[in-house]
Amino acid sequence: MSKTKVSSHTVPFFKASIGKEEEQAVLDVLRSGWLTTGPRSVEFERLFCEYTGARHAVALSSCTAALHLALEVLDLHPQDEIITTPFTFSATASEILHAGAKIRFVDVNPETGNIDELKIREAISERTRAILPVHFAGNPCAMDTILELALEYDLRVIEDAAHALESRFDGQKVGAIGDFTCFSFYATKNITTAEGGMLTCDNDVLAEKIRMLSLHGMSRDAWKRYLPAGTGNDDQPDYYQIMHRGYKYNLSDLQAALGIVQLKKADLMWQKRKQIVELYRSLLADVGEIEFFSQDERVTHGNHLFAVKLNTEQLSISRNRFVKMLKQAGIGCSIHFISLHLHPYYKEKYRFEDSDFPCAADLSNRVVTLPLFPDMNEFDVRYVADTVKSIINEHKISKLVSVNCI
Numbered sequence: 001m002s003k004t005k006v007s008s009h010t011v012p013f014f015k016a017s018i019g020k021e022e023e024q025a026v027l028d029v030l031r032s033g034w035l036t037t038g039p040r041s042v043e044f045e046r047l048f049c050e051y052t053g054a055r056h057a058v059a060l061s062s063c064t065a066a067l068h069l070a071l072e073v074l075d076l077h078p079q080d081e082i083i084t085t086p087f088t089f090s091a092t093a094s095e096i097l098h099a100g101a102k103i104r105f106v107d108v109n110p111e112t113g114n115i116d117e118l119k120i121r122e123a124i125s126e127r128t129r130a131i132l133p134v135h136f137a138g139n140p141c142a143m144d145t146i147l148e149l150a151l152e153y154d155l156r157v158i159e160d161a162a163h164a165l166e167s168r169f170d171g172q173k174v175g176a177i178g179d180f181t182c183f184s185f186y187a188t189k190n191i192t193t194a195e196g197g198m199l200t201c202d203n204d205v206l207a208e209k210i211r212m213l214s215l216h217g218m219s220r221d222a223w224k225r226y227l228p229a230g231t232g233n234d235d236q237p238d239y240y241q242i243m244h245r246g247y248k249y250n251l252s253d254l255q256a257a258l259g260i261v262q263l264k265k266a267d268l269m270w271q272k273r274k275q276i277v278e279l280y281r282s283l284l285a286d287v288g289e290i291e292f293f294s295q296d297e298r299v300t301h302g303n304h305l306f307a308v309k310l311n312t313e314q315l316s317i318s319r320n321r322f323v324k325m326l327k328q329a330g331i332g333c334s335i336h337f338i339s340l341h342l343h344p345y346y347k348e349k350y351r352f353e354d355s356d357f358p359c360a361a362d363l364s365n366r367v368v369t370l371p372l373f374p375d376m377n378e379f380d381v382r383y384v385a386d387t388v389k390s391i392i393n394e395h396k397i398s399k400l401v402s403v404n405c406i
């Protein structure tokens with residue numbers, strides 16, 4: 001029987017910081033009479049360009065949609081390959097398949113959880129078209145090496161920045177580094193629109209194509225078509241033309257209104273998460289059974305997730321049991337990630353062995369993500385850290401050995 005203290009205190013995995021300003025912004029849209037993509041979406045995109053330094057930003061229904069469209073505009077052929085990490089969410093890989101290409105996984109650096117940039121070169125072939133790094137937990141990948149490889153082999157770089165809104169590499173904001181960058185505003189992300197995403201890019205022609213693809217491939221979006229006479233370009237026809245086989249990936253103004261308010265608060269929320277991470281790190285620093293992910297000194301970490309690695313060989317319980325015990329103590333936690341090559345679909349499709357990507361496989365058995373959100377207070381953080389320590393103390397192998405010796 002576990003002796004871990006039972007407490008009535010609970011800490012959710014995440015709670016979005018939604019205040020009066022967000023409520024008012026959504027209400028204003030509801031009362032404006034224009035709910036779907038329109039002026040708020042345009043404003044959100046403008047502010048996003050300002051925030052990231054990107055030339056273009058297209059607001060979309062999800063990061064998944066952003067990944068799909070970034071890949072789609074590369075006009076991929078069935079033999080083309082996209083290099084990415086297996087230690088990620090399913091969308092990173094599934095969108096490569098939806099865009100009609102092949103996935104080429106490269107193992108991760110176990111210290112950072114990011115794609116191991118030193119292993120990318122050996123995975124490049126004449127069929128490689130792009131590198132798709134994922135900034136795990138908000139920790140930017142080695143973008144200098146990745147960009148150099150892309151230049152050398154004429155590859156595009158598509159960043160999965162679902163976790164990395166506030167991140168920087170060498171002082172440069174994520175969003176203005178690679179050819180395309182894909183952001184998520186899912187409910188638990190650094191800023192949220194409930195569901196939503198953004199695709200940034202610096203290519204005028206491709207940005208325009210992405211915008212059309214996001215709304216059925218139409219030449220004019222609905223908002224512009226419904227402008228009153230005299231407010232738009234009167235020489236333009238009022239009907240649309242289908243220019244491409246498009247999708248329905250636009251973001252509504254209701255969501256964009258939320259995004260505008262959230263984006264203005266992004267840096268403040270990031271500061272709060274950063275302080276929480278610092279407190280966690282100091283409280284857990286002397287727990288030998290826990291290892292932190294490391295980061296390059298040139299990066300600014302987005303602090304999206306506080307994921308840690310359990311040294312399970314020093315414990316009498318598995319990571320899964322550890323997670324269950326945290327949940328029993330009222331603490332919401334999660335696992336980022338179970339490497340995609342271990343999932344039945346990819347295992348079968350590519351005939352993967354667990355050992356094909358040993359670092360990602362090992363991390364998959366050891367990682368646990370603790371609660372992290374801006375409104376967590378010090379008591380919450382201390383409660384989580386104390387519970388983690390208490391579970392570990394109870395299940396240390398060294399403890400079992402010493403007990404056996406008595």
Ligand SMILES: Cc1ncc(COP(=O)(O)O)c(C=O)c1O
Nearest residue numbers: 062063064089091162184185186
């Ligand atoms: C690394 C990564 N990429 C992509 C996504 C997909 O984001 P969305 O839910 O906005 O499509 C997620 C979502 O959690 C993610 O963690």
